[in-house]
Amino acid sequence: SRSKELTGFLRKEINDMHKKGEGYKNISKAFHSRQNTKAKVIQIFKKDGRATVLQRRPGRPKKITSGQKRLLMRRVGEK
16 A cells, blocks of 8 residues: 655654654654655655645646636626
């Protein structure tokens, strides 16, 4: 089964440990997870300078946007 995504707090802690000079192996032992996971978090931080993941999630797009919803409510309220 797939594991859960790391929280923003955990990502920040991983980056802080890396800044202090800790290696991937020691960081992964401290957080009880794979080295590859920690390496990816650190690589994203080095590349973009952010600790969180900003990406669109897969799935069906919403049928109606929030702007369209407001417009619809205004039109219904007029009548």
